[in-house]
Amino acid sequence: MNPLTKRSENYSKWYNEIVVRSGLAEFSGVRGFMILKPYGYSLWDRMKTILDKMLKLTGHQNVYFPLLIPKSLFSKEKEHTKIFSEGCAVITHSRLIKKNKNQEELIVDPDSKLQEELVIRPTSESIIWKTYKRWIQSYRDLPILFNQWGNALRWEMRTRLFLRTTEFLWQEGHTAHSTEKEAIEETIKILNIYTNFSEKFMAIPVLQGIKPYMDKFSGSEKTYCIEALMQDGKALQMGTSHFLGQNFSKAFDVTFTNFNGKKEYVWSTSWGVSTRLIGGLIMSHSDDKGLILPPKIAPIQVVIIPICYKKQHPPTSIHEISIKILNFLEEKGIRVKYDDKTIWTPGWKFHEYEMKGIPIRISIGKNEIQNEKVEIFRRDTCEKIYIPWINLKNSIPKLLDEIQKNIYKKAVQRTQKLILKSDHYNDFKHKINHSGGFIFAHWDGTKNTGKKIQEETEATIRCIPISNEKEKGKCIYSGKPSLQRVIFSKSY
Template sequence: MNYSLTKQSQDYSKWYNDIIIKSELAEFSGVRGFMIIKPYGFSIWENMKKELDKMLKESGHENIYFPLVIPKYSLFFDEKENNHFHNKECAVITHYRLKKQQYKNQFEIDDDAKLKEELIIRPTSESIVWPTYKRWIQSYRNLPILFNQWGNAVRWEMKTRLFIRTSEFLWQEGHTAHATKEEAMYEAKKILNIYTNFSEKFLAIPVIQGIKPNMDKFSGSDITYCIESIMQDGKALQIATSHFLGQNFSKAFNVKFMTKNGNTEYVWGTSWGISTRLIGALVMLHSDDHGLILPPTISPIQVIIIPIFKNQTEFNQINTIVYRLKNNLEKQGIRVKYDKNQYMTPGCKFHKYEMKGIPIRISIGPHEINNQIVELFRRDTYKKDYMSLDKIASLISTLLKKIQTNIYEKAVNRINNLSYTLDNYDEFKQKIRNTGGFIFAHWDGTIKTGKQIQEETEATIRCIPINNNDNLKIGGKCIYSGNPSDQRVIFAKSY
């Protein structure tokens, strides 16, 4: 395989696609918007799933599975307001059978097999979850319900990009029901903190917590919490969302419960989720012109060992040492691969695993054996060093932690360098046009102003930040209209 990449500086979009294809994360399927996640990419998703699933279960959540299809009548259930689901780009099932054309090896829709009630392939599951909760909830004794689902969803995207925006994606979606507003609010915020911890400590993705403005919140929610990050090209990416649904869905589906006092009240709810777009975030945030750079915590392989030999005798000597080293590392829980494939040169292997972003590469040949050393290559710094063969097994675990920290700190520094506090609209437009990034600016809170800024600059309000920075909470004047503003919000171009 040719492992050369388009440079970021030449064409960021092509660089991104090149990495995904050449590192064998995924490929196009032949159906627009639907991708094939290859074994290496899927193993990254499995590592994400394993870690986040553990965190969710430790916080009291249970896994469940709801059907893939939703009756159309329940999806658009609020005829008066029609505001609980605004994604019109749904995949609709209208027939349940095809028939073969006579004299042709082709198929056509069998009109006799038309469904009486059309079905929607789930874009999200609230419209099937809440009718179910109506059957399951009668009393406060049935609450809270803390469920999470791992599955897929379909949203018929018009503009697609591998992992970042696909018509089908893998995800987890949580759906909880509570007896009080306070309990549901606590749940939504707790999940936001779980996502933040998962993103920063496991994926090395620094994020900013915030609240979506009302014009961009999830349809059917009272509050949408989010975490946002900035990619290397200065565009923002929404990493995850957590929605406080209030009583909107329980009222729409008439989900009530008997309180301890004998009163009848509507249930309070939340929903939340992350998806395979996180793999795209890993690519865009950490990688370079040599390929992927994966944080050790998420990398399917943490250490790759490559032998360098000319004959079978040298190969046998190397094998003895490598298997001993590999066994010692695996006992520490380190994911190790020994690539002894004799049909690929060491140089080709170097390029292959650099492209795949393996954190540590160890090379061993006759020279290393004679000197009781190994050559060690760090993917994050792209530097080689030599280490004692006797000490290497005890040092790898510490080195992996250092690599994880370094990758995270580089991302933090990048976000800091791409964050600006501005009060002048001309400067605002210049920054958005030239560098992108997070712009902290005052906004008057109106939809009209938000849309005008977007039309003129392509920048949107990513969130109203939640943090302890008092400077952001000082009132001022809207950067566009000059009207009063309570605090600064975050603007950015986005994916």
């Protein structure tokens, strides 16, 4: 097998190759639509399981709303229609028929035209708020803390596996509250859950911020986000949490009777993360040999490979000790795979599991049997170590912890080196083009300046840091006064 394109040669090519070669995903024949292969789906499933648990522990419940939304619902909230300026899938008919009796070719049946066009959900605020109107009457019905796991669709011109696909899998939360304070607290609570999930499980350090007003979600008052820095110095938005104010409750006329018997509009939030996170995971940790997965989200944490000749079954002694190790690691709750397939050589398997980013590889051959030790390969450092059998039970869980921490530490160090300041436009342009990174700089707060900087450097304002530290300065572009730095970066 050919090695991957090196990251230093062509990062974008490396990315496309690693996604396909590690068996995560590939494009389908349908433009912009991705197929999640078993390894990619099991990774998403693992991420789902963890995040779902975090959301349930904070009182959220899962629901499922219709895939299709009547056209008229979208124009109810006046900014929300913006979602479609980039495109959506419009259903106009409900039947195909044969072009003529003898041919198999299908055409749209003109008699099946719908009275009102339906749109595949790009996001579900409109259909959900139409329903909340039916469910909310009194303060007793609040809060509503609902989440939905499903698919959504936004027509995209340029697509990239995981990072930007026309259909994507995600969770979208939609909550309703009786007070503004509670809704803002919910927005922040979710931002913190996303941050924890990203840092503690995906081992990706993030910055928390607020989107500048021109980039907020259409229909929201404020969009909070977490942003991470990829290996090539570009930013990736990992998740967003929107404070929607009373925009949707007013658009859909959703009021409740408060404790004092008065009617008020409901306050709300929405928030989501998607399969896009997998793109962030790949670009945060992986190397020229393939994926590197943090043990906490790796679908397989340990792979056991018996050393023997191709097309031969491993000798009984090797097989038996392998099964023993498999069993006691599984008893410890570790996700282990024992690969004794005879159609591939051990060398081929080593290569394959390095590509797939399995955190620990245990190999067992004749020498290992003689010495009652196994060879351990750590994917994150590519080190080999030898551990006596009897120590494995304790050593492997510890090693998994250590690998998790090490992968996170490396990502933190890499990110910190690229958290930069800039006070002059020339210096700013130099940094953007040479190192990339999160560049803290002053901005005059206008959409126009943001647009000019983007046109000239490709960098955009990723967010206003949530820490909100005040510091007087001058806009790097216009020289106008500014009260705090914002974060610029090129981005995915």
